[in-house]
């Protein structure tokens with residue numbers, strides 16, 4: 001018996017084959033109940049406005065892809081076979097479609113089914129309505145993705161490390177997978193899936209699921225097969241194809257990347273198996289089998305993407321000294337918060353990201369000690385404070401549960417969704433006590449494994465299983481204030497003031513005209529970032545010269561440090577940093593770095609904008625559509641010849 005049933009928040013479709021294994025919150029049962037249909041939430045707060053699906057009428061529960069990858073045409077194409085459940089009498093099923101070229105739709109017996117693509121929305125794509133006969137349980141869709149499919153990035157050989165073979169990778173979150181998979185693309189509609197993928201011989205296809213057959217190569221192509229036995233949010237289906245090699249990191253962990261990157265990547269990731277052990281110690285078993293990482297070419301737009309069993313990672317985390325592996329801890333933590341328990345709608349993405357930012361820090365503490373963890377938590381607190389300052393304490397965008405206007409895919413601010421979310425959980429930990437909190441959080445993942453989650457459901461679960469009627473604790477926690485109100489509640493757990501005491505003194509000394517701190521090279525990355533980000537935003541050229549001359553910031557190998565420095569340099573129109581800036585913007589396409597730098601340049605009409613135009617004209621083809629979509633809005637004209 002579970003809380004969910006008690007409070008009657010959860011309803012699965014009335015399907016004969018639904019055994020309810022997942023809803024019982026029994027981990028062992030749910031991993032075995034592979035054919036069980038994952039429940040969906042049906043409360044008003046769980047309605048996904050970013051999907052056309054109407055899952056209460058008919059829903060997809062299994063996707064089987066049989067696709068060929070065509071690098072010349074920049075398309076994937078073949079068939080998607082969807083197993084569906086439906087309400088008795090349902091006459092159609094609505095899927096999400098973004099630019100798919102559909103050739104035919106038949107039922108499982110090959111009989112054509114009527115279908116129609118509705119009016120398209122620029123962001124959401126279009127509804128694909130398929131008519132159902134009374135006995136239709138399966139749809140077979142023959143289709144191709146469009147060459148400009150938002151989820152797929154096609155790299156030329158020149159854009160890879162090896163420079164000889166092309167490369168493809170997908171990015172499904174938030175609502176991009178509908179551009180290459182015709183299904184119900186909503187995080188609350190969990191689906192199992194399998195795929196057979198044909199690629200040119202010599203290339204390797206990896207996906208976010210266990211391998212189901214050994215690859216075979218014949219007739220100029222290689223065929224790979226994967227199968228995800230757990231129901232997952234459809235945005236978690238991911239693929240990459242390229243000249244890939246694998247190296248084991250531990251019994252359950254390994255890294256995939258291009259041959260030229262393998263040594264560096266494996267070295268940086270050497271602690272992965274230890275991180276898994278630490279994560280399991282904290283919040284329970286890792287339920288996905290293997291945990292591998294794919295280190296992508298530099299064009300990857302994100303830091304990482306937590307695709308189940310195969311995290312996708314930017315190569316910019318490689319610093320040579322494991323100083324940026326917080327990113328790995330973050331993506332690993334998503335195997336619990338995000339992948340196991342998933343935001344039902346994008347209004348609650350803090351349930352994925354805030355939980356994960358908190359969990360990441362607990363893994364870092366377990367592996368690298370409390371000092372590094374406290375510093376990284378303090379940086380996260382700073383990011384939250386910056387977001388609150390920028391938007392104003394009363395702004396609706398500073399709510400964790402996003403207001404209607406912000407509750408769009410990729411809506412909200414990271415300083416809120418990630419950092420205020422993490423600050424909330426840190427506050428809960430501090431007020432409830434670590435032991436009690438940890439026991440609660442572990443049980444939360446058990447109770448809701450492989451299920452969608454909303455803010456309301458989380459708060460109700462917390463009240464039932466942590467607060468348990470303790471009125472004093474309830475009033476101390478300010479739960480609704482945290483989740484539904486803007487700004488920062490008064491009970492927030494503040495970071496350890498000692499975390500950066502020495503650094504903050506160095507900032508004050510430098511700001512008063514004092515020397516560049518000689519200890520900088522021995523500082524942790526968090527300390528370096530704190531220093532650079534805390535310096536006065538206006539600095540004279542000779543002060544910037546002093547920093548750059550002593551600390552060699554223009555040549556910083558740590559990409560986070562380099563980014564912090566270049567941001568400061570751009571704000572001060574520091575000419576000596578323009579060349580390194582151009583190198584940095586050409587060498588990688590991570591949105592977190594590229595977006596703010598180009599946006600800051602573009603804002604400075606006289607000095608920065610011409611630089612931004614010149615650089616972007618050259619780098620745009622290297623960037624992912626998710627990044628160019630935002631940067632194109634700056635309307636950077638090509639510079640005059």
Ligand SMILES: [Zn+2]
Nearest residue numbers: 330334353356
């Ligand atoms: Zn994340």
